Amino acid sequence: MRKIRKIEEKFFKIISQLATYSLVAILGYIIFVIFKNGFSSLSWEMVSEIPSGGYYYGGDGGVLNAIIGSLYIALGATLIAIIIGVPAALFINSHLMQRKRSQNTIRYILDALWGIPSIVYGAFGFTLMIYLGLSASLLAGILTVSFLITPIVIRSFDDVLSTIPRGLYEASFSLGSTRTETAVKVLLKQGFSGFITAVLLAFGRGIGDAASVLFTAGYTDNLPGNLDEPAATLPLAIFFQLGSPIPEVRQRAYAAAAILTLIILIISLSSRFVSRKYQKKALKF
Amino acid sequence: MRLKRLLYNRFGEIWMLSAITIILLFPLVIGIALFIKSDSIVSSYSLAELLFSSEWLPSEGKFGFLPFIISSIYVTILAFAFSVPICLLTAIYLSEYAPKRLTVFMQTVIDILAGIPSVVYGMWGILVIVPFVGETLAPMFGVKSHGYSILSGGMVLAVMCIPYILSMLIETFKTVPNGLKEASLSMGATRWETIKHSILKKGRPGIISAFGLGLAKAFGETLAVMMVVGNVVNITANPFDSGYPLPALIANNYGEMLSIPMYDSALMFAAFLLLIVILFINLFFRYFIYKSQKI
Numbered sequence: 083m084r085k086i087r088k089i090e091e092k093f094f095k096i097i098s099q100l101a102t103y104s105l106v107a108i109l110g111y112i113i114f115v116i117f118k119n120g121f122s123s124l125s126w127e128m129v130s131e132i133p134s135g136g137y138y139y140g141g142d143g144g145v146l147n148a149i150i151g152s153l154y155i156a157l158g159a160t161l162i163a164i165i166i167g168v169p170a171a172l173f174i175n176s177h178l179m180q181r182k183r184s185q186n187t188i189r190y191i192l193d194a195l196w197g198i199p200s201i202v203y204g205a206f207g208f209t210l211m212i213y214l215g216l217s218a219s220l221l222a223g224i225l226t227v228s229f230l231i232t233p234i235v236i237r238s239f240d241d242v243l244s245t246i247p248r249g250l251y252e253a254s255f256s257l258g259s260t261r262t263e264t265a266v267k268v269l270l271k272q273g274f275s276g277f278i279t280a281v282l283l284a285f286g287r288g289i290g291d292a293a294s295v296l297f298t299a300g301y302t303d304n305l306p307g308n309l310d311e312p313a314a315t316l317p318l319a320i321f322f323q324l325g326s327p328i329p330e331v332r333q334r335a336y337a338a339a340a341i342l343t344l345i346i347l348i349i350s351l352s353s354r355f356v357s358r359k360y361q362k363k364a365l366k367f
Numbered sequence: 368m369r370l371k372r373l374l375y376n377r378f379g380e381i382w383m384l385s386a387i388t389i390i391l392l393f394p395l396v397i398g399i400a401l402f403i404k405s406d407s408i409v410s411s412y413s414l415a416e417l418l419f420s421s422e423w424l425p426s427e428g429k430f431g432f433l434p435f436i437i438s439s440i441y442v443t444i445l446a447f448a449f450s451v452p453i454c455l456l457t458a459i460y461l462s463e464y465a466p467k468r469l470t471v472f473m474q475t476v477i478d479i480l481a482g483i484p485s486v487v488y489g490m491w492g493i494l495v496i497v498p499f500v501g502e503t504l505a506p507m508f509g510v511k512s513h514g515y516s517i518l519s520g521g522m523v524l525a526v527m528c529i530p531y532i533l534s535m536l537i538e539t540f541k542t543v544p545n546g547l548k549e550a551s552l553s554m555g556a557t558r559w560e561t562i563k564h565s566i567l568k569k570g571r572p573g574i575i576s577a578f579g580l581g582l583a584k585a586f587g588e589t590l591a592v593m594m595v596v597g598n599v600v601n602i603t604a605n606p607f608d609s610g611y612p613l614p615a616l617i618a619n620n621y622g623e624m625l626s627i628p629m630y631d632s633a634l635m636f637a638a639f640l641l642l643i644v645i646l647f648i649n650l651f652f653r654y655f656i657y658k659s660q661k662i
Contacts (some may be wrong), residue, residue: 088560090557091558091560095444095559097456098456098459099464100456101457102454102460102469102473104453105453105473105476105480105529106473109480110528111490111495112483112487112526115495118396159416165386165513167386169383170386170390172383173383188391190650190653190654190657191394193653194650195390195394197580197584197645197646198642198645198646199586199587199588199642200587201589201617202397202587202619202641202642202645203397205401205617209401221570228392229546260375260376262375262376264468286482287482289484291437292485292589292590295510296618297621304421305463310386317484317486317590318486320486324489339486339487341485342486343483346484350475350478351475353480
């Protein structure tokens with residue numbers, strides 16, 4: 083009897099350990115495959131030039147159009163998400179402080195919004211675009227991506243704000259500050275690490291998402307110069323080039339994927355670094 | 368001075384209030400917009416016809432969504448079956464056995480896995496999973512397959528869902544009170560017995576919800592699945608055959624949808640269907656979590 087218990091304990095400890103390490107192995111394997119295929123065809127030309135005439139038959143050029151387009155869309159969308167998301171998160175934690183019920187209801191709806199897949203946002207963005215009389219453009223892409231990432235900004239910023247101790251609010255109110263002043267001067271400062279994390283998380287999602295820009299941003303070989311021009315994006319560049327029957331073009335898709343993965347890795351690691359740095363600056367209780 | 372502060376306060380309040388109102392109305396607006404767009408197809412076909420007919424010939428005006436719905440469910444269930452054991456075991460190991468340093472390290476691993484864009488997962492699927500299924504797995508089972516199959520879709524999707532489900536499971540296990548574990552251990556239970564009898568029991572609502580939300584996430588995932596699933600309209604029980612999930616249908620046909628009558632409406636109906644199913648699953652399981660946390 084005791085033996086069986088011992089064996090059971092050992093057995094489950096070992097397989098759960100294996101499961102954990104298999105996860106590390108999967109991540110390592112994905113990154114290895116992407117970088118191995120990508121770096122062999124990555125060149126300076128890939129990141130510094132736009133596609134030339136025969137590009138899609140294996141001619142010269144690079145994916146600068148997609149890199150710039152993706153950065154524009156992700157930056158624009160993140161800006162909109164900050165303008166709407168940050169005040170919303172502050173509101174939940176300052177004005178609704180004493181109304182636990184409404185706080186929970188709002189968080190509930192936001193969580194559900196976070197769960198909506200990006201293809202639905204894409205379809206909605208497309209509908210809205212037609213309704214407003216726009217064509218596939220940078221502006222439509224920015225708007226659609228901002229719908230997608232605003233709930234992310236709010237919810238992840240809110241997660242940090244909700245851990246701020248009550249005493250800090252009371253101190254601020256007792257000194258005579260209004261609720262808005264408390265929100266901006268106390269909450270924003272104390273939760274700054276959360277703000278950075280939220281913004282970087284949203285930016286990463288915005289730059290990597292393909293399904294939402296598929297309908298709305300269009301695709302072009304030129305650099306977007308204006309809000310009403312179509313813009314190429316990195317995920318779509320990868321997707322379209324992977325479908326090509328020509329091996330050289332597929333090689334470039336691998337290179338573009340390596341670029342995108344590198345960007346995501348940098349964002350993800352720097353968000354950890356920055357948030358840790360600001361966490362040290364926040365007041366401790 | 369006082370006026371300035373009052374104005375500042377007022378302005379801030381208005382900004383915050385309008386931001387939160389916009390966001391809260393948002394799901395409603397999406398739902399209404401997609402519903403209006405899909406109205407022309409819903410009013411000319413019966414709902415049963417749309418959902419349970421398997422004929423898909425848009426140019427002849429036949430819109431049966433059954434093959435897509437079944438493909439979606441099939442892929443989702445496969446992904447679920449692959450990811451659940453790994454998630455559960457990893458969450459148990461990280462919250463009960465693992466040293467602190469490993470937990471911190473794994474948090475980074477989970478974050479990076481969650482951050483990798485779906486198109487990159489799709490490419491990894493084409494490079495690794497598709498040949499694996501086509502050249503290794505299919506011959507092992509004595510089937511012919513080119514690898515672009517429902518099984519490949521399920522495997523890629525499983526990897527994508529793992530970080531999502533796993534972080535919710537870890538959250539759940541954190542909420543189990545320490546006293547409960549200590550009580551069980553002090554009665555002479557082994558660690559595994561403690562996990563089995565108290566932690567998994569106490570955390571059950573959270574575990575079920577994590578799995579439910581993982582299902583919803585898998586159901587809506589588009590690009591990665593679309594790249595490896597083959598995109599052939601058919602109803603099949605063989606996982607080595609190609610499938611055509613609902614999100615892939617929307618994404619694949621956006622180019623031609625304006626040239627065939629009712630096609631755009633049909634695709635918007637598909638998007639509406641996705642929205643409703645996923646929103647419902649989300650609302651249901653999140654409610655379940657809130658309820659169980661109160662007790």
